[in-house]
Amino acid sequence: MSEQTEHETESRPVAGGSAASGDAAGANAAGSAVIDEAVATARAARVKGSPVAIKVIAPAKVNLHLGVGPAGADGFHEVETVLHALALHDVLYVQRAAAAPGSGLTVELTCTFHEGLPAVEIAQEDNLAYRAVIALARALGREEDERLVMLLEKRIPVQAGLGGGSSNAAAALVGAATLWGVPVDDPRVEATARTLGADVAFFLQGGCGLYRGKGDEFVRALAPSKRSVVLVKPHVGVSTARAYAAFDANPQYVSAEKRAALAGAQGAAHVALRNNLAPAAEALVPELAEVRAWLEAQPGVAAAMLSGSGSATFAVCESLDAAFAVASAATKRGWWARATALSSARAAVVPR
Numbered sequence: 247m248s249e250q251t252e253h254e255t256e257s258r259p260v261a262g263g264s265a266a267s268g269d270a271a272g273a274n275a276a277g278s279a280v281i282d283e284a285v286a287t288a289r290a291a292r293v294k295g296s297p298v299a300i301k302v303i304a305p306a307k308v309n310l311h312l313g314v315g316p317a318g319a320d321g322f323h324e325v326e327t328v329l330h331a332l333a334l335h336d337v338l339y340v341q342r343a344a345a346a347p348g349s350g351l352t353v354e355l356t357c358t359f360h361e362g363l364p365a366v367e368i369a370q371e372d373n374l375a376y377r378a379v380i381a382l383a384r385a386l387g388r389e390e391d392e393r394l395v396m397l398l399e400k401r402i403p404v405q406a407g408l409g410g411g412s413s414n415a416a417a418a419l420v421g422a423a424t425l426w427g428v429p430v431d432d433p434r435v436e437a438t439a440r441t442l443g444a445d446v447a448f449f450l451q452g453g454c455g456l457y458r459g460k461g462d463e464f465v466r467a468l469a470p471s472k473r474s475v476v477l478v479k480p481h482v483g484v485s486t487a488r489a490y491a492a493f494d495a496n497p498q499y500v501s502a503e504k505r506a507a508l509a510g511a512q513g514a515a516h517v518a519l520r521n522n523l524a525p526a527a528e529a530l531v532p533e534l535a536e537v538r539a540w541l542e543a544q545p546g547v548a549a550a551m552l553s554g555s556g557s558a559t560f561a562v563c564e565s566l567d568a569a570f571a572v573a574s575a576a577t578k579r580g581w582w583a584r585a586t587a588l589s590s591a592r593a594a595v596v597p598r
Contacts, residue, residue, distance in 0.1 A: 311520050314499075343393040382423065420593045477553075477573075484555050495526075541561040
């Protein structure tokens, strides 16, 4: 599923000028943008600094193993995958605010981008974090008049195969459930997660796990690793739909022998890196193959592989110093890069 983020904007009229004047209209647009940014910044500061706001981390993930099978009658592919959380994470602040009588549930989401990530503007209603709160309220049968104000600090790039949108949705579920006094392990929380996307339920558990079905059916947990990792992403995205279409044109299924070996793995350390969707994605975007080959040639890199359908490639490194060195070299080549580590993290409230 594609990852989504959103930058909230509010339209504000600017005094002076006429809509009939091109120059004035341009000035108005520029002025509106300045006001929008100021409003978003002020709102973010209020939420983040509020003593009643809760803080939830939303970790990224990589696929240590991705085995795509044939498409079923519904068009979805059978998938066997090992997901592993990363130390790299987004942060979500959630605060309850006063609501007008009869207003029902209102969700206000502001998204800010950090560490060199370009701002992405998507309608609030299309953001998975927003949709997660609305869906959970519906599942819980909540009809109270209430306002949830959320600030999402993005550090996970979008369209990268790192699960940022799904993790944000899981964090929103955790945050809303906590504010509403609902246990995070309430079956309705996980059931809601499964309706939002294949990876969302994983982030409620985190760590490392084997999944099947459409990638959303938990099989068992695996002992997580703490190995250092570097992430490298070129400034291009990969259409998941196009990647699967290219795969279907020339499928390369994982052999029964390799699947048997995976079934016997007890921990992340015993999982061989494998992604049979990668050749299709790299054929669509040749720069991905260039990134992988470059990573495999770097000192201190043990192995490199595309995560999911991309466009981020991750490399397992011999040390954190090696990961930082590779990240620095990749940045000099014009790619987005971050040194991080495999982690047992999950979407969870951070104690104040």
